Structure formats: C-alpha cells, structure tokens
Amino acid sequence: MATITNATRAVGRPKRRWGTTALGMLILCVMLFPLYWMVNTALQPDSGLLEVDPVPHGLDLSGFSSALTEQGGHLLTSLAVALGAVVICLAFSAPAAYGLAQFKLRGARTVVFGTLITQMVPGIVIANALYSTYVHLGLVNSYFGLMLADASLGIPFAIVLMRSFMVAIPREVIEAAEVDGAGRMRTFVRVVLPMSRNSLITAGLFSFLYAWSDFMFALTLNTTDHVKPVTLGIYQYIGAHVGDWGSVMAASVLAAIPAAVLLVLAQKYIAAGITGGSVK
Template sequence: MNSEKMKIPQNILFNILSIIVAFLLLFPVFWMLITSFKTEVEIFRIPPTFYPHVLNLKSYAAQVETGDFNMFKSFGNSFVISTGAMLIAVLLAVPASYAIAKYRFAGRKAVLLGFLVSQMLPVSVLLTPMFIMFKHFHVYNTWFSAILADATIGIPFSVLILKNYFAAIPKALEEAAYIDGCNRFGAFMRVLVPVAKPGVVVCAIFSFLYAWGDLAYGMTFIINQQKRPITAGIFNFMGQYGTKWSYLSAFAIVTIIPVAIIFIFMQKYIIAGMTNGAVKG
C-alpha cells in the first residue's frame, strides 16, 4: 500500500518471506515431482527421502512403451479434445462477443443473461441428458462427445471476457474501415479482431485449459480406454493400481506439463483472464 519503493533491508526481508510462502504453498507440486523420480521402494521408505537417492526414470519411460502404463495415447487424446473444444469456443465466441459489445439487437439482454447463467451450471445437470443425446446421435464413445461438451464451458467464459475487449475499441476505428470500403463482416475480420487479439488469446488459453482439466465429460462419454483423455486415464489407473505412486506421480507431472508451458509463456494473459473472467468451469 506504499507507493514509494521499500528500503533495502525491508525489501530483502519481504523477498525472503515471499519465497517461504511460495515454497509452503507449492510444496505439494514439488513433492509430486520428487516422488516421480524415486523408485517404488524408496517412496515407501521411512523416514522419507527429500530427493531421489536412486534416480528412477522408469515411470516416465513406461508411459511411451506399450503396456498398462502407457499414457502417451491418453495424452494425445486430451490434446485433440482440448484443441477441438478450444477451436469451437473461439470461433463461436469471437463473433458473438463482438455483436454483444457493438450492437443493440433485439434480445441482447436475454442473450447476455443466458451466457452468465450458463457459466454457473454444474456438470451434473448436463451429464445425463448429454449422455442420452450423444447415444442417440452416435457420437457416444468418440472424441467428439467430449469436444462438444467441453466447448460449452469455454464459450460463455470467452464471450463474457471478449465482449469487454471489443467494447473498448473506439467506434472511430470501425467507421474508418467502413469509409475504406469494408462491409460489416470485413471491418470485423480486418480491423476489430486483430485489435482484440490479446482477448482472443486469453479465451483460447482458458478454453483449452478447461477442456484439459475436464474429468466428468471425458470419463462419462468415452468408455473406450484408447480414446479417453488423460484425466480419465489417471482416474482409471488409480482404481487399478492405487498404490503405484511412482507411476501415478509421473502421470501427474506429465499432465501438468502443458499447463506449466502455457503458464510460463502466457502468464500475463492468465492473470488477465482470472481478473476479468468470472467462474471456473
């Protein structure tokens, strides 16, 4: 709350404190990382070892080899499903949010309200009817079922975020495009979307992450282990080999990798999304 810079000793003290706080809060993640490099025997050792005394990479290697511990396939499935859901969400949300920001069309308030409400819905309400619907239309047990379902989380989030980005673009910019001979669609594609690009990136990231973290849809609509996302794969594995913590921790780390990569390169977009956006999935 002080605008001027801190004095040096105070600055050092706060930096040290902040590192302690970060270590305590993120300890579970470090612990999982350390565990994933230990052998099964070492994991069960008492007292626990705080770094792997024998480096064990088998839990990672097994994920690309054939057999029960192969998670590579599930990782790919998750990637396809999340990318698909992200594309649907962005393609539908970009024009929709532009319209809500820039046009006072009939029923605008109702549409806005609809998106707000759909953000609050629990998966439980949608699961059974979607399950029946997907069975009817034969998308049950395919990637598409999870893609279609996951996009319903990304769309309302994206519309509500992006609408603010479009609303902030001055009207003069759009009018200049009309003078240059653009029609509405041309102005939208060539002028507005490029200006709102940071917002589009936020939406793409969050739509991807929502789908990446989904368990309920992927597990319920896809029963074929070969097509299931990695979250469902992990859950399944926990049921079968509940105490194989070396493999489980390696799966956990592999599942976090895309999240970590996105986080490292796009941190500012994530903070923007969290502070502008409303509820998570």
Template sequence: MTTRTVSKASWIYTVVSLLMVCVFLFPIYWMVATAVKPATEIFANPPKLIPTNVDFTVWQTRIFENPRVLRYFVNSLILGFGTTFLTLALAAPASYGIAKLPIRGKSFLLSISLVSLMFPAIMLALPFFVMFSRIGLTDSYAGLILANTALALPFAIIVLRPFFLAIPNELTAAAQIDGCTPFGAFVRVVLPLATPGLFTAAVFTFLFGWSDLVFALSLTTEESMRPVTAGLWNFIGSNVTQWNAVMAFSTLAMLPPLAVFLVAQRYVVAGLTAGAVKE
C-alpha cells in the same frame, strides 16, 4: 514513515511472499520428486523430502513403453485444441455482438452467460449422455469437444466482451467507408486489435478441454477415446497403487498446459490487465 521502516516492511513482504510461493509450489515439487523415487522411499517414515536414490524404471516401463499413454496425450491435444478453436469461433462474434451491436436483450444474454458458469459439469453430464447417445456422438471427438465448449463458451464471452468494448467504433466505421463489409471490418480490424483477449480466452479454454474429467468418463466407454485425465485412473488400482507411476504420468500431463501458458504468457498478462478495466 522512515526509510528504515519502509525497508524493513519490504523485507517482511518479500519473506511472506516467498513462503506463500513455496506453499503453492510444494505439491508440484512433491509430485515430481515422487515420480523419481523407488517404492521404498515413497512409503518411508519419516517422509524423505529429497530423493536419495533416483529411479527412472517406472518412467520406462509404465510411461514410455506403454502405447496407451501416447494415445491419451493425442486425444487430450485434439480435445484441447478442438475446444479452443470452436469456442473462439463462437465466442468472438457473440461477445462482439453483445458489446457493440444494437441487440435487444444484451443484458439478459450476459446474465445467462454469468449464471451458466455456476453450473458444475456433473449437472450437464447426464443430459449430454442422453442426447449424444441418441445421435451417435458418444465415444467421439465431436461429442467431447461440444460438451467442453458448452462449459467454456460462457467464460470466453465474458472474457472477450471488455476487449471489444474498448475498441473505438470509429475504427470499424472507417473500415466500412473504405469498402469493408461489417463482417470484413470485424475480421480485419477488430480481431487483430483484440489479440490479447483472444489469447487469454484461448489459454483458459484449452485448459477446459485438457483438464476435463467428468465428460471424459461419462461420454466415453472405449479406452482408445479417453484423454489424459481419464487415463490416469488406469494407474490407480483397487488394492495396490504404484504411486511413482501415478506421479510420473501426472508430471508428464502437466507439461503441455504449461508449455501453452508459457508461449502465450505475454498476451495473457496483457489481456488480463486490459480486461480488468470497466468501461
């Protein structure tokens, strides 16, 4: 293959890649553009790709001056970080035990984790509602965090297991020779070495907690306990919907997960690369 042919092929791949990126990013652009359009431009025919009259009125009246919006975001942050901390606290020792400890039935436990990922949240919503209503966990952060953790935990175990498999047993043995207990070796030696995997699992479990809608609707009845995903329904009316307000709220709801991913991006990329190798 000549240099000219290789150069032409690389240009074709570049153009195709740019087109695919534009296709994936266009809905996000349309959301942001609609958030600053007046109602006349939103329903214009043909649609206007670029806003000609930028209008931030809905941002002020429906978003920044609405006290419920701040409450939605506070609830989502509590649920997101609470789900992350609880999931990692349970998944790290569980995945380490499956990877390193001589436990009977490890293959069965791993299979159960894989199978549980196939269950949609709606299948668990009714059982959780029945259980939580009897023990007083509906309309509470604890109930929502536990429900989200039930979905995120199997995924976190599967993500973390390859990282613990890649850590040599000699390191934990050396730590125990120096006086560490098995748990101390796990905390002081194993967990720091598995930092990329922990960040990878943390980002995805945060997204589990932030983006949940099924449990947010089924386990809460009080408006003050609802997160961003459930609060978005208040902007959609039965007869008339103010779409610029819906898109403004959606744009604002996109920022915290984006910020979390950008902060942990370096660790997430390293974690996904390391976890791709089968031991």
C-alpha cells in the same frame, strides 16, 4: 482495466523490502509443496508403497518412461480434444463477443446475463441430460462429441472476457473500415480480431486449460477406451494399479505440464483472464 492500473502502478519503483520477499517465498514453498512432491515421487519410481524420500537420489526416469508407455496415447488424446475444443470455442464465442460488444442489439443484455447464468449449471447435470442425446446422435465415444462438450466449458467465459475487451474498440475504427467498403464479416476478421489479439489469446488459453483438465465429460460421455484423455487415464490406472505410484506421479507431472507452460509463457494474460472474466 485491472491490468492497466497494475501496469501504471508497477512503474513506481518498488521499495527494497527483501524480508517481505523471503516471507513470500516461504508461503509459495508451502503452497507449491504438493506439486514438488508430485515431481519428487515421480523421480523415485522404486519407492512403490514405501515412504518417499524428501529429495530424489539421482535422476531415475523409469517412472516417466512407463508413464509414457501407459499414458502417452491418452496425452495425445487430451491434446487433440483440447485443441479441437479451443477451435470450436473461439469460432462460436469471438463473433458473439463482438456482436454483443459493438452492435447495439436489443436483447444483448439478456444474452450477456444468460451467459453469466450458465456458470451455475453443474457439469454433472449437463452430462446427465447430454448422455442420452449423445447416444442417439452417435456422439458417445467420439472425439468430436467430447470436443463439443469440452468447448462448452470455455464458451461462456470466452464470450464475457472478449466482450469486455471488444467494448473498448473505438466505434470510429469499425466505421472507418466499413466506409472503406469492408463488409461486416471482413471488418470483423481484418480489423476487430487483430485488435483483440490479447483477449483472443487469453480466451484460447483458458479454453485449452478447461478442456485439458476436463475429467467429468471424459468420464461420463465415454463408455469404451476409444477416446480416453489423460485425466481419465490416470484415474482409471490408479484404480487398477494401487502400488505403482512412481508411474502415476510421472503421468501426473506430464498432465500438469500444460498448466506450467501456459503460466510461464502467458503469465500476464492468465492473471488478466481470471480477474477480467469473473469480475466484469
């Protein structure tokens, strides 16, 4: 809903108020300064524990190369875990969102309420209880175990978000597909999913970011170095090598890249996701 009104309003020609734009840029500079500093520090690997200059003097990429040596494997782990989590998340949440949006199920409201309530369960409480269960099931230190836990970060959000979009699919479209002899599953895969592409992408992006950013499950559900995502990698590295800031910041830049890429590629989906998922 929010996006529709935004779009229609944006059509109106903006008044040329560049003074406001300048102020906006200033605010943005202040907000993004820490991220600039991250990149800046990463490009001055020789600064170590000294003060960092305001701008890098040249393109010293040795911080990045040592970060790739130290954290390259962990970055790949993060990628694998996050992608796995997205697949699990969408596989569970897309059908559920459809069912809750279109079938007039008794109890659907309760499920939606329950989904909203999950947001109040602190992650550390989940980890606390999950750990011993994971030990029993042999899921500690496993990729699959971490993928499952990380998928749980995205599922409630994905259900709420996709449901709010799927409600808008006209019943006639679904009925027409079923009259044509398509089963419920076929209708879902062939008609509903393509029509919900945008919400599917948004949910996928967010569950990717949630899983990629996860630190707590990585920290608590792993006892060895076997499965170590980059968030955990950086945290442990900084504990052990206090002085090596250039390399740490380079690793941080690499860990922040997915966020930046997603923001550039999928700007409108992300804004819609934040508002759509939390207000509706």
